[in-house]
Amino acid sequence: MKPKKIEAKFIEKILSENYCIDFSLKNFLVFGFESKIFILSKDFQKIENKISQIPFFSLGLYFGQLKKEGKILLSLEGAQMIGKKAKKNIAILDEKNLRNFLLGFNVFPKKEINCEIGNFILLKFQDDIVGLGEKKEKYIENLMVKTKRFNF
Amino acid sequence: MKKNFPPLFEKKFSQLLGSDFQKLKEALFANYQKAIRINTLKISVKKLTKRLEKRGWVLKPVPWTKEGFFVETKEKLGKTLEHLLGYYFVQDATAQIPVLVLDPKPSEKILDLCAAPGGKTIQVAQMMKNRGLIFANEPKRKRLLVLKGNLQRCGVVNAILTNLDGRIFWKIGLKFKKILLDVPCSGSGTFISNFEVLNFWHENFLKKLSHLQKNLLASAFRCLEKGGEIVYSTCSLDPEENEEVIDWAIKNFPLKVQKIEVEGLKFHQGFLEYQGKKFSKEIKHCLRIFPFDYFTEGFFITKLKYEA
Numbered sequence: 001m002k003p004k005k006i007e008a009k010f011i012e013k014i015l016s017e018n019y020c021i022d023f024s025l026k027n028f029l030v031f032g033f034e035s036k037i038f039i040l041s042k043d044f045q046k047i048e049n050k051i052s053q054i055p056f057f058s059l060g061l062y063f064g065q066l067k068k069e070g071k072i073l074l075s076l077e078g079a080q081m082i083g084k085k086a087k088k089n090i091a092i093l094d095e096k097n098l099r100n101f102l103l104g105f106n107v108f109p110k111k112e113i114n115c116e117i118g119n120f121i122l123l124k125f126q127d128d129i130v131g132l133g134e135k136k137e138k139y140i141e142n143l144m145v146k147t148k149r150f151n152f
Numbered sequence: 153m154k155k156n157f158p159p160l161f162e163k164k165f166s167q168l169l170g171s172d173f174q175k176l177k178e179a180l181f182a183n184y185q186k187a188i189r190i191n192t193l194k195i196s197v198k199k200l201t202k203r204l205e206k207r208g209w210v211l212k213p214v215p216w217t218k219e220g221f222f223v224e225t226k227e228k229l230g231k232t233l234e235h236l237l238g239y240y241f242v243q244d245a246t247a248q249i250p251v252l253v254l255d256p257k258p259s260e261k262i263l264d265l266c267a268a269p270g271g272k273t274i275q276v277a278q279m280m281k282n283r284g285l286i287f288a289n290e291p292k293r294k295r296l297l298v299l300k301g302n303l304q305r306c307g308v309v310n311a312i313l314t315n316l317d318g319r320i321f322w323k324i325g326l327k328f329k330k331i332l333l334d335v336p337c338s339g340s341g342t343f344i345s346n347f348e349v350l351n352f353w354h355e356n357f358l359k360k361l362s363h364l365q366k367n368l369l370a371s372a373f374r375c376l377e378k379g380g381e382i383v384y385s386t387c388s389l390d391p392e393e394n395e396e397v398i399d400w401a402i403k404n405f406p407l408k409v410q411k412i413e414v415e416g417l418k419f420h421q422g423f424l425e426y427q428g429k430k431f432s433k434e435i436k437h438c439l440r441i442f443p444f445d446y447f448t449e450g451f452f453i454t455k456l457k458y459e460a
């Protein structure tokens with residue numbers, strides 16, 4: 001399936017609305033496969049006309065997935081890229097909740113910054129963005145993929 | 153635990169190494185020096201070393217690369233928060249050398265023909281500062297998925313993954329100025345970290361591998377621009393996979409072995425003779441590291457240039 005080019009501004013707008021961030025994707029090419037968003041080095045443009053000849057398996061970095069109502073479920077790596085500047089939909093974990101999160105449990109953050117129920121929350125521990133969850137009434141639902149869960 | 157070399161392995165390397173063979177035997181029981189490479193795409197060397205040392209890790213710089221560190225810790229290297237977040241990659245210290253020799257630059261287009269599990273690919277991306285393009289190929293789907301996962305975890309943005317037999321990769325029609333060819337091999341140089349690898353060591357196995365390695369090198373040559381360079385590497389000690397393959401390549405293609413210098417690294421030259429066969433004098437520019445040199449895995453590295 002051919003990747004579909006997406007305007008970077010479209011994704012930037014979604015990021016701005018959900019995370020109150022002025023994040024630029026101008027240094028990347030942005031592609032979509034169905035609702036999944038990938039970013040790739042702009043140097044790809046030099047060989048773009050040959051892409052149909054190349055039986056590629058994947059392109060660039062998986063950035064996130066577009067969801068209903070203008071939301072985006074970022075990959076962990078996408079969240080790490082934008083997380084430090086985000087001013088909305090962020091939750092801060094303490095060590096106990098970090099451990100629970102990494103084990104796959106839902107979490108109760110020590111602090112929430114403008115979190116919206118039903119939205120995707122960036123989870124932060126000290127200086128690190130450690131994952132994503134979905135804001136429910138009384139807790140944050142764990143969205144970490146099973147393959148990444150562990151006890152440390 | 154009793155550890156011995158297979159009898160044929162012992163006979164072969166006692167002849168090849170002479171007085172150094174005793175050192176190779178002693179390496180069987182030596183403490184392997186685990187190492188990591190800090191992923192500067194995500195975090196600085198200073199920040200991560202400070203953070204890990206605060207937790208009691210002992211980090212000793214690898215002499216030939218500023219992002220590499222020998223590590224002593226009770227923690228499992230693959231089960232830390234920092235590993236999950238892609239801040240470092242667990243990689244043997246000598247395995248970090250081929251990409252230094254390749255010396256990829258941000259504006260370039262690089263082919264990594266046998267890329268899985270991705271340690272060197274990520275190192276290439278780091279040196280390119282996530283710019284330019286890397287074509288990372290892996291023929292086995294299971295390993296390709298591991299490669300993909302590692303590139304994702306380490307935040308690599310400039311890689312295009314392909315799932316092709318490396319022997320026919322040239323049919324795509326793309327040409328590259330630099331190619332990394334870290335071929336499938338017996339892994340005989342890795343016994344210091346994984347003794348079981350010698351259970352699979354066998355002369356017939358080496359012959360099959362040598363044939364595959366030559367085919368991969370031929371394919372890599374067909375993808376190479378004039379004036380371009382191939383860095384060929386294995387973690388094998390066996391000349392069938394190393395000097396023999398390179399000697400065959402320079403006799404069949406317009407490739408010349410380049411002299412390699414890596415700051416901080418002491419190494420051995422390639423063998424010029426093996427089992428009565430004399431290799432081309434250029435083979436002396438091949439680089440060998442044995443497990444007894446730094447208590448790391450053994451490696452063989454060659455840089456070949458396409459001279460029209």
